[in-house]
Amino acid sequence: MKKLVVIGNGMAGMRCVEEILKRDANQFEITVFGAEPYGNYNRIMLSPVLSGEKTFEEIVINSPEWYVENKITLHTDAEVTEIDRAAKVVKSANGIEAAYDKLLIATGSEPFIIPVPGKDLDGVISFRDMNDVNVMEEAISQYKNAVVIGGGLLGLEAAYGLQRRGMKATVIHLMDTLMERQLDEAAGFLLKQELEGRGIDVLTGANTKEIIGENGRVKKVCLADGREIAADLVVMAVGIRPNVSLGQSAGLEVERGILVDDQLVTSDADIYSVGECVQHRGNCYGLVAPLYEMGKVLADHITGTDNAYQGSVTSTKLKVSGVDVFSAGDFSGGEACEDIVLRDAARGIYKRVVLKDNKVQGTVLYGDTTDGVWYFQMLKDGQDISDIRDLLIFGQAFASGGGATADPLEAVAALAMDAEICGCNGVCKGDIVTAVNEKGLTTLDEVKAHTKASASCGTCSGLVENLLKVTLGDSYQAQTVKPMCGCTEHTHDEVRAAIVEQGLKSIPEAYQALEWKTPDGCSSCRPAMNYYLLCAWPGEYVDDTQSRYINERAHANIQKDGTYSVVPRMWGGLTNPKELRAIADVAEKFDVKTLKVTGGQRIDLFGIKKEDLPAVWADLNAAGMVSGHAYGKSLRTVKTCVGKEWCRFGTQMSMDLGVQLEKLSWGSYMPHKFKMAVSGCPRNCAEATIKDFGVICVDSGYELHIAGNGGIHVRATDLLCKVASEQEVLEYCGAFVQLYREEARYLERTAPWVERVGLDYIKQIVVEDEAKRKELNARFIYSQKFWQDDPWAKAVNEEAAAREFKPLSAVAAE
Numbered sequence: 009m010k011k012l013v014v015i016g017n018g019m020a021g022m023r024c025v026e027e028i029l030k031r032d033a034n035q036f037e038i039t040v041f042g043a044e045p046y047g048n049y050n051r052i053m054l055s056p057v058l059s060g061e062k063t064f065e066e067i068v069i070n071s072p073e074w075y076v077e078n079k080i081t082l083h084t085d086a087e088v089t090e091i092d093r094a095a096k097v098v099k100s101a102n103g104i105e106a107a108y109d110k111l112l113i114a115t116g117s118e119p120f121i122i123p124v125p126g127k128d129l130d131g132v133i134s135f136r137d138m139n140d141v142n143v144m145e146e147a148i149s150q151y152k153n154a155v156v157i158g159g160g161l162l163g164l165e166a167a168y169g170l171q172r173r174g175m176k177a178t179v180i181h182l183m184d185t186l187m188e189r190q191l192d193e194a195a196g197f198l199l200k201q202e203l204e205g206r207g208i209d210v211l212t213g214a215n216t217k218e219i220i221g222e223n224g225r226v227k228k229v230c231l232a233d234g235r236e237i238a239a240d241l242v243v244m245a246v247g248i249r250p251n252v253s254l255g256q257s258a259g260l261e262v263e264r265g266i267l268v269d270d271q272l273v274t275s276d277a278d279i280y281s282v283g284e285c286v287q288h289r290g291n292c293y294g295l296v297a298p299l300y301e302m303g304k305v306l307a308d309h310i311t312g313t314d315n316a317y318q319g320s321v322t323s324t325k326l327k328v329s330g331v332d333v334f335s336a337g338d339f340s341g342g343e344a345c346e347d348i349v350l351r352d353a354a355r356g357i358y359k360r361v362v363l364k365d366n367k368v369q370g371t372v373l374y375g376d377t378t379d380g381v382w383y384f385q386m387l388k389d390g391q392d393i394s395d396i397r398d399l400l401i402f403g404q405a406f407a408s409g410g411g412a413t414a415d416p417l418e419a420v421a422a423l424a425m426d427a428e429i430c431g432c433n434g435v436c437k438g439d440i441v442t443a444v445n446e447k448g449l450t451t452l453d454e455v456k457a458h459t460k461a462s463a464s465c466g467t468c469s470g471l472v473e474n475l476l477k478v479t480l481g482d483s484y485q486a487q488t489v490k491p492m493c494g495c496t497e498h499t500h501d502e503v504r505a506a507i508v509e510q511g512l513k514s515i516p517e518a519y520q521a522l523e524w525k526t527p528d529g530c531s532s533c534r535p536a537m538n539y540y541l542l543c544a545w546p547g548e549y550v551d552d553t554q555s556r557y558i559n560e561r562a563h564a565n566i567q568k569d570g571t572y573s574v575v576p577r578m579w580g581g582l583t584n585p586k587e588l589r590a591i592a593d594v595a596e597k598f599d600v601k602t603l604k605v606t607g608g609q610r611i612d613l614f615g616i617k618k619e620d621l622p623a624v625w626a627d628l629n630a631a632g633m634v635s636g637h638a639y640g641k642s643l644r645t646v647k648t649c650v651g652k653e654w655c656r657f658g659t660q661m662s663m664d665l666g667v668q669l670e671k672l673s674w675g676s677y678m679p680h681k682f683k684m685a686v687s688g689c690p691r692n693c694a695e696a697t698i699k700d701f702g703v704i705c706v707d708s709g710y711e712l713h714i715a716g717n718g719g720i721h722v723r724a725t726d727l728l729c730k731v732a733s734e735q736e737v738l739e740y741c742g743a744f745v746q747l748y749r750e751e752a753r754y755l756e757r758t759a760p761w762v763e764r765v766g767l768d769y770i771k772q773i774v775v776e777d778e779a780k781r782k783e784l785n786a787r788f789i790y791s792q793k794f795w796q797d798d799p800w801a802k803a804v805n806e807e808a809a810a811r812e813f814k815p816l817s818a819v820a821a822e
Contacts, residue, residue, distance in 0.1 A: 298320035535754065689704075
């Protein structure tokens with residue numbers, strides 16, 4: 009078996025490997041070197057990770073298990089520093105050597121750092137990889153002002169993510185138009201207006217002169233015109249250049265990029281190169297679609313099939329939530345070109361199509377990018393549009409004669425097989441149709457898994473769904489409710505019902521009865537199954553702690569450095585000198601790095617070692633404090649204002665009621681975290697209208713509100729009802745919580761649950777049916793007998809529970 013070594017564990021190199029495996033999985037023994045400490049992840053989705061819309065795990069393309077399953081040797085954190093072409097060996101900085109028969113260089117690009125004074129200060133970074141995101145995450149938690157230099161695609165996504173996470177973001181762009189390579193002046197103006205409306209300051213035509221620091225860290229950015237912008241963080245996103253240093257040191261032919269021919273072969277016949285590091289026919293590419301096209305050609309050639317890479321026509325889409333921008337081709341205009349423009353100021357839509365000799369030369373779409381794929385396909389095909397010229401700007405539906413009533417399925421059916429459907433992953437219509445027909449795919453999730461179409465930003469999901477409908481015809485059935493996970497065909501609701509109806513009282517029993525596809529489930533279904541069993545059989549089912557997430561097993565929140573944070577419970581947000589002294593003593597005794605007052609009126613202690621947790625808890629227990637469950641799928645906090653006890657506007661004893669609610673519901677295990685608040689008057693100082701259960705005190709009693717939340721997607725509560733007494737508040741709260749516990753899906757917050765089942769359904773059971781309300785409340789109180797047991801005290805006093813916190817060396821020595 010021949011040896012293939014891949015230098016670069018990024019999107020281009022690993023797509024080549026995937027394509028090679030599709031063609032012949034047994035031709036090569038594959039070794040991959042990656043400079044980063046991670047597996048292959050989707051770099052174009054870093055901005056949603058930064059903004060908090062996705063986690064790193066959600067953008068991983070190839071997990072460690074994938075490499076093992078495909079018999080690929082992966083070396084992470086191993087930057088290759090030398091290629092010995094004579095011996096056919098590569099060597100990494102950490103001393104690893106690997107021999108090759110064929111070598112693939114996919115080293116990508118490196119960010120361009122503008123050579124201004126101050127560029128080397130702490131806090132001045134680029135935006136190219138996960139390490140940059142981690143640096144920005146740290147800055148978000150400590151600083152206020154961020155400046156992004158560069159108003160291109162990446163810079164705007166960085167600014168959006170930083171602003172969304174709470175920093176004051178300013179974009180400095182040298183040119184007069186944002187994204188000038190992708191947008192014309194009109195679309196750039198609309199984009200600038202939109203970003204400024206979101207709170208991002210945008211300075212165009214601005215030249216950075218100097219970055220000023222203080223004590224070694226960036227303090228402000230000075231512009232050539234004398235303006236100064238406060239900056240605790242500076243992100244340089246002014247461009248990239250091919251990373252050719254390894255190719256140069258190996259003696260390969262290099263200009264702007266590593267030179268390759270139409271088969272992606274370098275000047276050495278045994279060395280290939282793909283991606284942002286290459287130069288093909290004078291062009292270097294920085295978008296994902298050309299990289300994937302290169303990968304297919306390379307895979308064909310290296311496995312013995314003739315194919316040639318002819319270069320790529322590219323399109324661009326901005327991945328900022330709620331901003332739809334698309335461009336393709338050459339929209340600079342000029343002699344013999346004509347423009348067709350549509351502006352709809354009321355809807356914020358701008359469309360421009362540039363024609364030459366009755367063919368689409370370029371297009372810019374802002375606000376409505378639905379027809380981007382259609383225009384792009386005509387551009388690539390060089391289609392004569394004479395017959396539809398008058399209707400062209402109105403889109404495919406009108407140009408085809410259907411107008412507003414046109415069937416969207418017909419539009420999908422009319423697309424050519426090489427029409428690009430998913431730009432993020434370079435998937436065309438033919439790829440999806442082939443996969444559906446050959447692999448029997450019937451759902452969007454299956455198409456995602458097999459082709460990666462719509463698996464990244466998700467904006468093409470509707471297009472993929474329509475393509476499924478066209479391909480499957482009458483046999484297509486919309487997937488209205490997804491199965492619990494890939495281990496089963498059953499939905500969450502079906503599993504919950506079966507547990508009760510069939511009396512299933514253990515995870516193995518449930519997996520057997522419900523014909524699970526895997527022997528032990530997965531990290532998605534095991535925590536859910538554990539919760540459903542605990543909820544159904546309080547006092548009978550024994551909690552399987554290993555089926556919980558790490559924070560719940562450790563009864564504390566793990567932080568990025570491996571230490572933990574601890575939040576003791578403060579009933580209703582109240583505390584006393586004894587508790588505060590205990591917290592202060594713990595902070596000093598265990599060298600707590602940071603003490604933070606939380607938004608839920610608690611004190612968070614950061615930087616505690618795992619092995620110190622039981623001792624910390626013992627000291628807090630001694631002061632009468634129990635776990636605040638800040639880590640759990642359970643009641644977190646009950647936030648209160650001082651109410652009529654102190655406030656001249658207060659109408660009721662809100663602090664006392666808050667304490668009662670917290671005493672009622674602490675420790676409860678729920679589908680997701682649960683927060684409450686009690687405001688003493690309609691001024692709502694405790695922010696009760698963005699809580700899962702909120703109480704607003706009024707002169708005549710209490711307004712009960714449900715299903716609100718803060719966070720990324722803020723949702724105000726719905727008014728459940730009004731009641732007259734504190735006892736009624738407690739009863740309605742217990743009933744609502746228990747209904748949520750019994751019927752919501754695991755990891756479903758109250759807001760999406762109520763939106764799914766409807767407010768009227770909740771009212772019908774909790775408000776209008778007194779008997780059901782009292783039954784639900786009684787079941788909740790009964791279940792609390794088993795849950796109001798402080799896990800901190802248990803870990804301190806029970807040897808079996810304490811083992812979780814012992815170092816492995818101590819456990820091994822026992």
